[in-house]
Amino acid sequence: MKFLKFLVLGIVFGIIMTKAEIISWFRIYEMFRFESFHMYGVIGSTVILGLLYVQIIKRFDVKTFSGDQIEFTPKTHGVLRYLIGGIIFGLGWSVTGACPGPMFVLLGNGIWTIFLVIIGSVIGTFLYGILRHRLPH
Amino acid sequence: MELIFNPWPWYIAGPIISFVMLFLILFGKTFGMSSNLRTICSIAGAGKYSDFFKFDWKLQIWNLVVILGAIIGGYIAHNFMTLDQSIELNTKTIENLKSLGIVDAGSSFMPDQLFGVQVLSSWQGWLFLVLGGMLIGFGTRYAGGCTSGHAISGLSNLQLPSLIAVIGFFVGGLAMTHFLLPAILSNWFLI
Numbered sequence: 001m002k003f004l005k006f007l008v009l010g011i012v013f014g015i016i017m018t019k020a021e022i023i024s025w026f027r028i029y030e031m032f033r034f035e036s037f038h039m040y041g042v043i044g045s046t047v048i049l050g051l052l053y054v055q056i057i058k059r060f061d062v063k064t065f066s067g068d069q070i071e072f073t074p075k076t077h078g079v080l081r082y083l084i085g086g087i088i089f090g091l092g093w094s095v096t097g098a099c100p101g102p103m104f105v106l107l108g109n110g111i112w113t114i115f116l117v118i119i120g121s122v123i124g125t126f127l128y129g130i131l132r133h134r135l136p137h
Numbered sequence: 138m139e140l141i142f143n144p145w146p147w148y149i150a151g152p153i154i155s156f157v158m159l160f161l162i163l164f165g166k167t168f169g170m171s172s173n174l175r176t177i178c179s180i181a182g183a184g185k186y187s188d189f190f191k192f193d194w195k196l197q198i199w200n201l202v203v204i205l206g207a208i209i210g211g212y213i214a215h216n217f218m219t220l221d222q223s224i225e226l227n228t229k230t231i232e233n234l235k236s237l238g239i240v241d242a243g244s245s246f247m248p249d250q251l252f253g254v255q256v257l258s259s260w261q262g263w264l265f266l267v268l269g270g271m272l273i274g275f276g277t278r279y280a281g282g283c284t285s286g287h288a289i290s291g292l293s294n295l296q297l298p299s300l301i302a303v304i305g306f307f308v309g310g311l312a313m314t315h316f317l318l319p320a321i322l323s324n325w326f327l328i
Contacts, residue, residue, distance in 0.1 A: 003202045005164060010206015011213065013157050018214035020150035024246040026226055029234070032307075032314035035227035038147050043288055045151025046158070050293025053159045064165040073167075075281065075291060075298035082298045085280025086287075086305015087312075092272025094310040095265075095318060097247065099284045100277060101170035103270075104204045106247075108211025113252045113266055120270020122181075125174040127271070128278040129189035135279065 017105040025097025032094050081137040092121075142220045158289060166199060169286035171277035173200050222246060237322040265321075280305065 017023045022042060031039035056062065057070055064070055093099055096117050098106060103121065106114040128135075158168040175190065176197040183190035226243040234242040241249050256262030277283040280302045282291060288306065291299025 003199060005160075006166075006199045006202040007206040007209075009157050009160055010203040010208075011210035012153065012206075013203065014207040014210020014212075015214040015218065016145070016150050016153045016157075016210075017207070018211050019145040019218060020147065021144055021224055021246065022150065023211070024224055025248055025251070026224055026230070026234075026242055026246070028310075029314060029318075030226055030230040032310045033230060033233065035230045041147030042150045042154070043284075045148060046154045046289050047292045049152055049155035050158055050289060051295070053155065053162070054293050057162065062163075065163050066165065068165055070162060070165070072294050074294075075296045078298060079301055082280050082287075082301040083305045083308075085276050085278070086302040087276070087309035088272050089276025089280055089283060089302075090306040090309020090311075091313045091317070092269050092274075092276055092309075093284070093306065094313040095321075096269035096273065098273070099170065100174060100273065101204070101207060101283075101285055103273075104207045105211035108208040108213075109215040109246065110212075111247055111252055113254060113256060113262075116257075116263065116266035117270035117273070120267035120272075121174050121274030121277075122177050122270075123267070124271035124274025124276070125171075125278045126178050126183050126186075126190075126274075128275045129175070129178060129183060129187040132187075132189060132279075 013101065014105045014108055017102050018109060023098070023102040023105045023109065028094060028097040078137055081135070084136070092124075141218055144224070154289070158285075158293070161203075164199075167286075168290045169200075169282055170204065171274075171283040171286060172197065173204050174274050175278060176201060237319055239322065276309070 020042060021027050022039070027036070027039055030036045054072065058072075062070060098114060098117055100121065103114050103118050107118070161168045176194050179190040179192060179194040222245045224243045224246065231242040234248070239248045239250060250256070251265065256265070273283075280287065282299070282302065284306070287299040287302040292303065
């Protein structure tokens with residue numbers, strides 16, 4: 001069961017996304033209106049701790065559980081793709097209240113209509129795949 | 138027990154999410170959810186139409202298992218760890234949504250007018266959900282990541298491209314929340 005650990009991590013992720021209301025459309029709406037600290041607290045504390053872990057891993061050359069080198073692949077340089085792609089994603093995130101992780105958690109919460117959002121996001125990914133050579137990067 | 142059934146605060150959620158990311162790194166993987174959408178395209182045979190989907194998707198099965206777990210986790214939390222589905226929103230947010238015709242703000246996780254099954258009986262409902270999803274899928278792949286890949290993994294590794302992407306997320310999100318969504322809700326969707 002080499003995948004069991006990933007299943008467990010996914011379950012933890014699904015529980016925390018639900019229990020901290022991160023999957024709620026209302027919480028995302030409230031965040032973009034700057035009327036609650038909650039989402040900023042969640043993302044901010046995750047990033048600050050993440051920074052700490054990444055620095056420790058790099059500084060002390062921490063290896064994976066199986067003893068391999070940990071590689072942090074740098075993102076390719078560029079501005080346009082990140083800015084334009086980011087804006088398009090931001091529009092989708094705020095209108096559906098869902099990101100690519102939470103949309104699956106919502107399915108587990110019994111929000112069946114989110115399945116259409118998932119289908120749409122697969123179609124959107126496919127469209128990017130066939131159009132990407134014509135887009136500025 | 139009350140601590141489990143009540144909503145969990147940000148200072149519990151953030152550290153646990155960061156642990157999920159840390160463990161994925163220590164298992165030799167990365168924390169990024171939108172890659173799964175590309176994997177799903179690849180499995181569905183999209184490689185016939187674009188080289189972008191020609192890769193060994195079997196190497197990505199672990200990430201599909203993460204989202205399978207996310208579905209199960211959502212089910213567990215919803216059915217066994219939550220008694221009251223209501224959300225304590227800022228009253229200003231509730232008032233604002235009421236003025237736009239969303240009358241159930243905070244009574245559950247999602248506004249019923251946008252996500253209740255009855256929306257499937259109107260073409261506007263289908264368009265809203267599918268188009269919203271398409272923006273997510275197209276945007277994340279164009280930007281090369283979503284909230285997990287850029288805002289969390291990327292910023293944790295001090296990546297400038299991720300900062301640009303996150304700024305983009307907010308430009309899009311603010312435009313939608315403050316201008317487009319009010320126009321959509323008041324003029325078209327809830328007629």
